[in-house]
Amino acid sequence: MANINYGEILKKSWTITWKNKWLWLYGLIVGSSAGSAGFRYSSDFSKFFKNFQDKNLQEIPEKAQAVLGTQTTIFTQWLSQIPGFIWLILGLSFLSIIIVYSLINWILQSWATAGLITGINLAQNNKPATLKSTSPPALSKIKPLILLTLIYMLISLGLLLLPALIVGIIFAVLSFIPVVNFIWLFIGGLACLVTWIGGFILLGISSIFAQRLIILQNFSPEKAFKTGWQMARKHFFPSAIMGLINSTLGCVVSCLSTIVILALLGIPIGIGIVSLIIGKGFSPLVIPVVLVILLFMMVIIYIFSLVNAIFTVFKTSNWNLFFTQIISEELSK
Amino acid sequence: MKKIASPALRFLAWLIDFLLMTVLYQSLFLMALKNTEPMGLINQTVAAFIFLLLYIPIIVVLINLCLISAFGGTIGKILTGITIENSKGVYLTLKGAFVRNILGYWVSGLFLNLGFIWILIDKNRQGWHDMMTNTFVRIKSKTATIRGILFAFIFLLLNLYLLSNLVLQIKVNQNVFLQMYQDVKLDLRASPTPSPINKILPTPMPMPTVCIDIKTKRSMIISEARQLAQKSECTNEGQLKDTYSCNESTGTWWIEMEPIQAKCTPACVVNVNDRSVEINWRCTGLKNI
Numbered sequence: 221m222a223n224i225n226y227g228e229i230l231k232k233s234w235t236i237t238w239k240n241k242w243l244w245l246y247g248l249i250v251g252s253s254a255g256s257a258g259f260r261y262s263s264d265f266s267k268f269f270k271n272f273q274d275k276n277l278q279e280i281p282e283k284a285q286a287v288l289g290t291q292t293t294i295f296t297q298w299l300s301q302i303p304g305f306i307w308l309i310l311g312l313s314f315l316s317i318i319i320v321y322s323l324i325n326w327i328l329q330s331w332a333t334a335g336l337i338t339g340i341n342l343a344q345n346n347k348p349a350t351l352k353s354t355s356p357p358a359l360s361k362i363k364p365l366i367l368l369t370l371i372y373m374l375i376s377l378g379l380l381l382l383p384a385l386i387v388g389i390i391f392a393v394l395s396f397i398p399v400v401n402f403i404w405l406f407i408g409g410l411a412c413l414v415t416w417i418g419g420f421i422l423l424g425i426s427s428i429f430a431q432r433l434i435i436l437q438n439f440s441p442e443k444a445f446k447t448g449w450q451m452a453r454k455h456f457f458p459s460a461i462m463g464l465i466n467s468t469l470g471c472v473v474s475c476l477s478t479i480v481i482l483a484l485l486g487i488p489i490g491i492g493i494v495s496l497i498i499g500k501g502f503s504p505l506v507i508p509v510v511l512v513i514l515l516f517m518m519v520i521i522y523i524f525s526l527v528n529a530i531f532t533v534f535k536t537s538n539w540n541l542f543f544t545q546i547i548s549e550e551l552s553k
Numbered sequence: 554m555k556k557i558a559s560p561a562l563r564f565l566a567w568l569i570d571f572l573l574m575t576v577l578y579q580s581l582f583l584m585a586l587k588n589t590e591p592m593g594l595i596n597q598t599v600a601a602f603i604f605l606l607l608y609i610p611i612i613v614v615l616i617n618l619c620l621i622s623a624f625g626g627t628i629g630k631i632l633t634g635i636t637i638e639n640s641k642g643v644y645l646t647l648k649g650a651f652v653r654n655i656l657g658y659w660v661s662g663l664f665l666n667l668g669f670i671w672i673l674i675d676k677n678r679q680g681w682h683d684m685m686t687n688t689f690v691r692i693k694s695k696t697a698t699i700r701g702i703l704f705a706f707i708f709l710l711l712n713l714y715l716l717s718n719l720v721l722q723i724k725v726n727q728n729v730f731l732q733m734y735q736d737v738k739l740d741l742r743a744s745p746t747p748s749p750i751n752k753i754l755p756t757p758m759p760m761p762t763v764c765i766d767i768k769t770k771r772s773m774i775i776s777e778a779r780q781l782a783q784k785s786e787c788t789n790e791g792q793l794k795d796t797y798s799c800n801e802s803t804g805t806w807w808i809e810m811e812p813i814q815a816k817c818t819p820a821c822v823v824n825v826n827d828r829s830v831e832i833n834w835r836c837t838g839l840k841n842i
Contacts, residue, residue, distance in 0.1 A: 245660065245663075248664060249660065249663065293736035293739070293761070293762045293763065294591060294595070294729070294732050294736050294762045294763035294774055295733055295736040295737050296736075297763050297765060297772075298592060298595050298596070298733075301592065310603065313603075313607050313608070314607070320611075324656070327656065328656055328659060328660070331656065350684075351684040351685060352684050352687060355684065355685040355686070355687075359652060359685075359686075522664070522665065525664075526664075
């Protein structure tokens with residue numbers, strides 16, 4: 221088992237993160253992908269929007285009935301005269317735009333990941349990590365990183381379906397024996413769960429290694445995946461501890477940010493409620509208060525996206541330093 | 554070595570591109586608003602919005618990428634005589650232009666547009682999108698600055714002209730838009746409230762707000778029909794009532810009237826197709842001589 225000094229890694233990571241502010245830009249992009257820094261508040265926002273959408277969706281049948289039932293107003297007449305193929309073209313257009321947007325986002329994420337890892341590596345070697353010095357090498361790594369993601373997507377899909385399929389087939393075969401059937405369902409389900417948890421943790425760790433193998437060691441995506449997988453298996457426990465440290469830190473940052481958001485938003489919202497109570501309904505005070513809340517929210521979103529970016533750089537740096545130690549130990553043997 | 558373009562010059566190039574886009578958008582809307590027929594007007598306005606939101610940005614971006622790789626810049630940059638070049642002084646490839654203008658602009662605009670503001674700070678006048686691709690914006694022709702200012706001014710005037718026309722057309726068609734807005738508002742508000750009476754009684758049919766001729770597909774909104782009726786001989790014979798109906802087979806609005814001489818039950822009939830107005834007395838039984 222590798223002898224890893226986690227305290228030293230965290231200390232060094234923080235120095236790298238704080239000194240190299242250009243890396244925050246990469247952190248901003250990498251951190252914007254879902255759950256990358258364990259920021260709970262972002263998922264809370266999505267939950268809020270989901271609830272909002274669900275509520276609106278529930279209202280649709282009523283509204284649609286109210287709108288489409290009459291066929292007499294200019295709006296309903298207009299809606300009813302649009303031919304089906306127009307809706308089809310519109311749907312396809314929206315779909316293609318979403319696909320294009322997602323592709324661009326994917327390319328950007330890959331570039332930012334490559335730039336961040338390259339930048340941290342430069343900073344580790346006391347070289348300046350700027351946008352100019354990190355972007356050109358990062359651009360050349362976009363394609364291999366996208367290929368690597370595709371490999372991981374396929375493997376993840378396989379990992380998700382294969383155990384369930386095996387359990388399902390055996391369950392179908394044993395369906396003639398009721399008691400054994402029931403026992404198998406329990407054992408098979410448990411085995412499935414263990415395989416999924418273990419498999420996905422191993423895949424997650426191996427992807428962290430594979431990314432660094434591509435960016436820092438110029439590996440091909442296939443070779444990086446194989447070597448990354450082997451490294452993840454060999455150094456599973458130290459890697460799991462590193463992941464645990466990162467997750468714990470992420471939880472702390474997430475909790476603190478939520479508390480700060482609630483405290484900061486509580487003030488203007490409180491003023492709003494008080495003004496509503498004093499004004500007994502709508503008062504002219506409501507408009508400036510709503511504006512202040514909106515402005516406040518904008519500022520908070522920017523501040524916390526920056527905090528998120530810094531934390532993403534810190535987390536990536538932890539993994540980079542961990543990877544360097546693992547590689548140097550492998551070479552020294 | 555060519556001189557690096559100043560932020561002011563780059564802003565001028567951006568302004569020309571922006572004004573060109575607004576000319577395009579305004580022309581599109583103006584074409585849509587020229588339609589006097591309600592359904593056609595709504596159709597074309599919505600189509601213009603969809604074009605504006607979905608297709609035009611993509612088309613413009615693609616054109617810009619081609620221009621950058623072929624001539625070293627967008628129309629604005631070409632007119633102001635500045636070009637985007639790499640460190641060797643060569644124009645970008647299509648791939649390079651994609652990285653700079655799509656990925657790079659995305660990155661520059663990510664945090665309060667700081668990547669663009671960076672042009673003012675950096676000594677090489679590089680924004681984040683320039684740094685990403687290691688490109689520089691250089692002056693190709695010094696005299697072109699005047700040309701750029703001139704074009705910016707022309708496009709600005711063109712925008713103002715189009716805007717004034719647009720406002721005028723919106724005013725002409727404001728009845729249709731107001732009607733549409735009211736219809737949507739009313740339709741969305743009219744959610745059925747479950748009450749015992751509502752369950753027993755049939756839901757009353759709401760008054761139509763638009764009348765479409767089945768054969769010609771021409772249409773007219775009720776507010777316009779009322780305006781035409783008010784200006785016609787109908788008002789000499791009686792007062793227009795609030796009740797009205799649409800006959801889609803004949804393409805006519807029928808506005809009920811309160812006649813001065815209470816003999817018949819007349820209606821003011823407005824034709825959707827030729828906008829003509831006439832009284833239909835709708836007298837029944839024998840006439841007293």
